[in-house]
Every structure is written in structure tokens, then in C-alpha cells.
Amino acid sequence: GAGVSQSPSNKVTEKGKDVELRCDPISGHTALYWYRQSLGQGLEFLIYFQGNSAPDKSGLPSDRFSAERTGGSVSTLTIQRTQQEDSAVYLCASSFTALNEKLFFGSGTQLSVL
Amino acid sequence: SQQGEEDPQALSIQEGENATMNCSYKTSINNLQWYRQNSGRGLVHLILIRSNEREKHSGRLRVTLDTSKKSSSLLITASRAADTASYFCATDGVLRAGSYQLTFGKGTKLSVIP
Numbered sequence: 001g002a003g004v005s006q007s008p009s010n011k012v013t014e015k016g017k018d019v020e021l022r023c024d025p026i027s028g029h030t031a032l033y034w035y036r037q038s039l040g041q042g043l044e045f046l047i048y049f050q051g052n053s054a055p056d057k058s059g060l061p062s063d064r065f066s067a068e069r070t071g072g073s074v075s076t077l078t079i080q081r082t083q084q085e086d087s088a089v090y091l092c093a094s095s096f097t098a099l100n101e102k103l104f105f106g107s108g109t110q111l112s113v114l
Numbered sequence: 115s116q117q118g119e120e121d122p123q124a125l126s127i128q129e130g131e132n133a134t135m136n137c138s139y140k141t142s143i144n145n146l147q148w149y150r151q152n153s154g155r156g157l158v159h160l161i162l163i164r165s166n167e168r169e170k171h172s173g174r175l176r177v178t179l180d181t182s183k184k185s186s187s188l189l190i191t192a193s194r195a196a197d198t199a200s201y202f203c204a205t206d207g208v209l210r211a212g213s214y215q216l217t218f219g220k221g222t223k224l225s226v227i228p
Contacts, residue, residue, distance in 0.1 A: 004156075033216065042202065042220035043157075059215070091156065102147060103204075103216060105156040 002026075004106035006092050012112045013082055021077045021109045025094030032075050033103065034067060035091045043091065049075060082113045118146070118186075118203040118219035126225040133190040135222040137203030138183075146179055147204045148188050151221070157202065160188075195228045 005024040013019050025032050034046040045059045049069045060066070064082075069075040079086055089110050093103040118139045127133050137146070145164045149157040163170045163179045163186065170177045176189040190197055200221040 035218070043218035045215050045217060048215060056215075089155065093157075102159040102162055103149075103157075104159070105149075107156040 004092055004094055004104050006090075006106035006109050008109060009107060010110045010112075012114065014114055015084060016081055018078065018080045019082055019111065021079075021090050021092075021111070023075045023077070023092030023094075023106060025073065025075070025092070026104055027073075029094035029096050029104070030072065031095045031097055031101070032069060033093045033095075034075070034077050035093070036061075036088045037091060037108075038088045046077070079111075082111075084113050087111055087113045118205045118217065120201070120203055120219045120222040122222060123220070124223045124225070126227065127193055129193060129195055129226055129228050131193055133193050133197070133224055133226070135188045135201050135224070137186045137188070137219060139186075139203075139205045140184065143181075143205045145206055146177075146186050147206075147216070148175075148177060148186075149202045149204060149218070151200045151202065160201075190224075193224075193226045195226050198224060198226045200224070 007022045030051055032049040035043040036046055037043050047054050047059055047067050051072050052069050064080045067077045089108040091108045093105045095101040095103050118137045121136045143165055145162055147162045148160040150160055151157045161172050161177050163177050174191045179186045200223045202218045202221045204216045204218045206216050
């Protein structure tokens with residue numbers, strides 16, 4: 001696609017529900033990143049994919065968070081049993097390769113947990 | 115971690131003035147990048163400077179890098195109201211297990227008053 005696409009753009013959910021956030025990177029980009037940004041804060045690194053594999057998942061905040069990427073393209077970030085502290089903007093970015101490359105960001109998913 | 119820290123946290127200037135933002139980081143890097151964010155959503159890449167470069171220009175932007183001091187600065191000349199945004203520096207690093215991470219600071223919020 002022309003840019004990184006994230007869906008939904010906004011998600012309101014009840015505490016305890018599961019949510020799935022989707023990221024469609026730029027075609028041909030092998031590296032994909034998920035970040036979280038709380039209101040007025042910087043970006044918190046969550047996970048990085050090179051192709052379909054994520055060498056290091058230690059950035060995920062808890063075991064309620066999981067992410068996968070299939071076909072070297074679309075990625076989903078799943079949050080199980082959501083908590084109010086999960087409320088944030090979840091940003092996805094992609095780059096042609098990792099290392100020394102600029103990132104292209106999507107517009108993010110604003111998650112609100114009530 | 116190799117987190118970059120921007121300084122100042124907030125900056126307010128008159129249109130036409132120059133704006134300078136600083137970034138400090140902790141460990142060796144391959145490159146440092148600057149990004150801009152409007153309205154708390156997707157980030158846009160501004161400029162990438164490699165560790166063997168000292169200065170780089172792009173339009174009204176000038177970035178310097180001092181690896182001995184582990185610091186970088188972003189200068190926006192002849193600022194415009196449209197430059198109002200948050201500006202983030204990002205530093206790269208290779209984590210364990212070959213995972214790559216681009217770490218962002220908390221950002222400088224720039225307000226340009228018409």
C-alpha cells in the first residue's frame with residue numbers, strides 16, 4: 001500500500017475484554033515495529049519483527065500482550081483481559097530492512113479501556 | 115537502554131525565530147534520527163544522521179551529532195506556525211538475540227506563535 005495502515009483507528013472496550021489491533025505495513029518492508037504511547041509521553045517499544053519472526057519479545061508489558069506477523073506482511077497485536085492502564089495510542093511502523101533505516105509510521109490505534 | 119532524552123521538554127517561540135532542540139543518549143549508536151509528531155498520532159521521519167557524520171541539512175532543518183558527548187541537536191530556522199508539533203530523537207541498538215530496536219525519547223513540544 002501507499003503507507004502503513006492501522007485499524008481500527010479508535011477502539012473503546014470494557015475492562016477484561018480482549019482486543020486485536022491490526023497493522024498493514026508498506027509493501028516490501030521486511031521490518032515491522034509496535035510502539036505504545038501514553039498521553040503526553042514518549043514512545044514505548046513493544047516488539048520488532050524481521051520477516052515473520054520476533055527475536056525478542058521482552059518489550060511486551062505483560063503476558064496479556066502477544067503479537068504475530070504472517071506472510072511477512074500484516075501484523076496483529078492482541079491484548080487479552082484488557083486493563084485501564086492499557087489505554088494508549090498503539091503505533092505501528094515499518095522499514096525496508098532493519099538497521100540504519102528510517103521508519104514509516106501508521107496513524108495509530110487509540111485504545112480506551114473503560 | 116540507549117534512550118535519547120530531549121531537552122527542553124517544551125519550547126515556545128515567535129514565528130520567524132529559530133528553534134533548537136537537544137538530544138542526549140547513553141551508549142554507542144550507529145545512527146540517530148529525528149521525527150515529528152502532530153496531534154499525538156503517527157510520526158514523520160525528518161532526518162537521519164550516521165555516527166560518522168557531524169552535521170546534516172534538510173531544507174530549514176540542521177542536525178548536528180557529537181558522538182564524544184553523546185548528543186545531537188535539531189535546529190529549525192525561520193520557524194512557521196505549521197512547525198508546531200512534538201519532536202523526538204531516536205537512537206538505534208541491537209538487543210540480545212539479534213533483535214533490533216529504535217528507542218525514542220520523550221520529545222520536545224514546540225509551539226510557534228504566529
